[in-house]
Amino acid sequence: xxxxxxxxxxxxxxxxxxxxxxxxxxxxxxxxxxxxxxxxxxxxxxxxxxxxxxxxxxxxxxxxxxxxxxxxxxxxxxxxxxxxxxxxxxxxxxxxxxxxxxxxxxxxxxxxxxxxxxxxxxxxxxxxxxxxxxxxxxxxxxxxxxxxxxxxxxxxxxxxxxxxxxxxxxxxxxxxxxxxxxxxxxxxxxxxxxxxxxxxxxxxxxxxxxxxxxxxxxxxxxxxxxxxxxxxxxxxxxxxxxxxxxxxxxxxxxxxxxxxxxxxxxxxxxxxxxxxxxxxxxxxxxxxxxxxxxxxxxxxxxxxxxxxxxxxxxxxxxxxxxxxxxxxxxxxxxxxxxxxxxxxxxxxxxxxxxxxxxxxxxxxxxxxxxxxxxxxxxxxxxxxxxxxxxxxxxxxxxxxxxxxxxxxxxxxxxxxxxxxxxxxxxxxxxxxxxxxxxxxxxxxxxxxxxxxxxxxxxxxxxxxxxxxxxxxxxxxxxxxxxxxxxxxxxxxxxxxxxxxxxxxxxxxxxxxxxxxx
Numbered sequence: 001x002x003x004x005x006x007x008x009x010x011x012x013x014x015x016x017x018x019x020x021x022x023x024x025x026x027x028x029x030x031x032x033x034x035x036x037x038x039x040x041x042x043x044x045x046x047x048x049x050x051x052x053x054x055x056x057x058x059x060x061x062x063x064x065x066x067x068x069x070x071x072x073x074x075x076x077x078x079x080x081x082x083x084x085x086x087x088x089x090x091x092x093x094x095x096x097x098x099x100x101x102x103x104x105x106x107x108x109x110x111x112x113x114x115x116x117x118x119x120x121x122x123x124x125x126x127x128x129x130x131x132x133x134x135x136x137x138x139x140x141x142x143x144x145x146x147x148x149x150x151x152x153x154x155x156x157x158x159x160x161x162x163x164x165x166x167x168x169x170x171x172x173x174x175x176x177x178x179x180x181x182x183x184x185x186x187x188x189x190x191x192x193x194x195x196x197x198x199x200x201x202x203x204x205x206x207x208x209x210x211x212x213x214x215x216x217x218x219x220x221x222x223x224x225x226x227x228x229x230x231x232x233x234x235x236x237x238x239x240x241x242x243x244x245x246x247x248x249x250x251x252x253x254x255x256x257x258x259x260x261x262x263x264x265x266x267x268x269x270x271x272x273x274x275x276x277x278x279x280x281x282x283x284x285x286x287x288x289x290x291x292x293x294x295x296x297x298x299x300x301x302x303x304x305x306x307x308x309x310x311x312x313x314x315x316x317x318x319x320x321x322x323x324x325x326x327x328x329x330x331x332x333x334x335x336x337x338x339x340x341x342x343x344x345x346x347x348x349x350x351x352x353x354x355x356x357x358x359x360x361x362x363x364x365x366x367x368x369x370x371x372x373x374x375x376x377x378x379x380x381x382x383x384x385x386x387x388x389x390x391x392x393x394x395x396x397x398x399x400x401x402x403x404x405x406x407x408x409x410x411x412x413x414x415x416x417x418x419x420x421x422x423x424x425x426x427x428x429x430x431x432x433x434x435x436x437x438x439x440x441x442x443x444x445x446x447x448x449x450x451x452x453x454x455x456x457x458x459x460x461x462x463x464x465x466x467x468x469x470x471x472x473x474x475x476x477x478x479x480x481x482x483x484x485x486x487x488x489x490x491x492x493x494x495x496x497x498x499x500x501x502x503x504x505x506x507x508x509x510x511x512x513x514x515x516x517x
Contacts, residue, residue, distance in 0.1 A: 041184075067134055083145050097202055257273055257348055298326055336361045
C-alpha cells in the first residue's frame with residue numbers, strides 16, 4: 001500500500017531544534033499568556049512613568065503604542081530567528097529573567113533620563129518612551145515564537161497550534177490591559193507595579209529554568225559567573241529603583257501630584273500635576289489669586305455679580321479648587337459644584353490644600369463631559385472651564401457640542417469662562433474661540449498682548465454669554481491688575497479668529513493644533 005506525499009510530509013519530523021520534546025500544553029499556554037500580558041502591563045505603566053517629564057498628550061500616547069508595537073515586532077522576529085538556530089528550551093528561562101531585570105532597571109533609567117529629557121519635544125518623548133518599554137517588551141515578545149517552535153512537533157497541527165497560542169497571547173494582553181487599567185493603576189503606585197512585575201518575571205524565569213533543567217538539563221545556560229552577573233544586575237536594578245528621584249508625592253489614577261510650599265509666602269501652596277504648575281492656593285487667604293488667568297476669572301465673576309451676591313457656579317475641573325474657594329469667600333452662600341475626574345486629586349486637596357466640601361462646595365468625581373449632560377437646563381449663573389490633561393484641554397471638552405451643553409446649563413445672561421493654554425502660532429486658541437462663538441452670541445478673549453501677537457505661549461481666557469458682555473466694566477476691572485491684559489471683542493476678536501476651524505466631536509485635532517510650527 002502506498003502513502004500519499006502529504007502523509008509522508010506529515011510523518012516526517014521537522015529538522016533542527018524543533019525535535020526537542022514539546023512543553024506540556026498547560027505550561028506553553030501559561031508562558032504565552034503571561035509574557036503577552038506582561039508586555040501590556042509595561043505599556044500601560046510606561047505612560048505613567050514618562051508623564052511627569054513629557055506630559056500625557058496624544059503624541060506621548062502614540063509614542064508609547066508605537067514603541068511597544070516596534071518592540072513586539074522586533075522581539076517576535078528575533079525570537080523566531082533564534083528558535084530556528086538553538087533549542088528554544090534553553091532560551092525561555094533566560095528571556096524571562098532578562099525581561100525581569102530590564103523591567104527593574106527601567107524605573108531608575110526613566111527617572112534619571114527624565115530629568116534630562118524633560119519637556120515636550122518629539123525627540124525627548126521618543127527617547128524616554130523607548131527607555132521605558134522597548135527592551136523588556138522585546139524580550140517578552142520573543143517568548144511566544146520560542147514556545148510555538150517547541151509545540152510544532154506535528155506539521156498536521158501547525159495551524160491549530162499557532163492559532164491557539166496566538167489567541168492565548170491576545171487574551172493575555174486583553175486581560176492585562178483591563179486589570180492594569182481598572183485595578184492596578186487605581187490601587188498601586190507605578191513603582192510598586194513595575195517592581196512587582198520585575199520580581200514575578202524573575203521568579204517565573206528561575207522556576208522555569210529549574211523545571212527544564214530537571215527535565216532535560218536545559219535550564220539557565222552558561223557558567224556560574226554569568227548567572228551571578230544576572231543576579232547582580234537584578235539587585236542593582238532594584239537598588240537603583242529604590243533611590244531614583246520620585247517626582248510624585250502622590251500618584252493618583254490620572255496624575256503624578258505634588259504640593260510644594262511657596263518660599264515667598266508661608267501660607268502659599270503650589271499644586272504640581274505631572275511636574276507642571278497647575279494651581280496656587282493660599283491656605284490663609286482664599287481671595288488671593290496668584291496666577292494671572294485666575295485673576296482674570298475673578299475679574300469676570302466680579303463683573304457678573306457684585307461681591308456679596310451669591311452665585312450658582314459650575315466648575316469643569318477642580319485642580320486646587322482655587323476658584324470655588326474664591327467665590328465662596330467673596331460671595332457667601334455661593335453654590336459651587338466641581339466636576340473633577342480624579343478622585344485621588346480631590347482627596348489630596350482635602351489633606352494638603354484645606355478643601356472642605358460642604359453645603360456650598362460639592363465635588364463630583366467623574367468626566368465633566370458626561371456629568372454636564374445631567375445638569376438641569378438654566379441652572380447656573382457661571383460655568384468655569386479649567387480642565388487639563390497636562391497642558392492640553394481634553395479634546396472632548398473643547399468641541400462645539402460641549403459648548404452647546406454649557407450654553408444649555410447657563411441661565412439667560414449667564415457667563416462661561418474657559419481657560420486655554422496655547423503657543424505660537426496660536427492655532428488652537430483661534431479654533432477654540434471660533435468653536436465657542438459658533439454657540440454663543442457674544443464672545444471675547446483675555447490674554448497678554450505678547451500672546452495675542454503670537455510672540456509667546458500663555459494662558460488665554462475665553463469669555464462667552466448669550467447676553468451682551470459688560471466689556472467696559474470688565475476692561476476697567478482688568479485695568480486694576482498688576483499686569484494688565486488685552487481684551488479683544490467685536491471686530492478685533494473677529495480679526496484675531498479669522499477662518500479658524502470649528503472643533504466638533506467628529507473632528508477635534510487639539511494636540512495637532514497645539515503643536516508649534
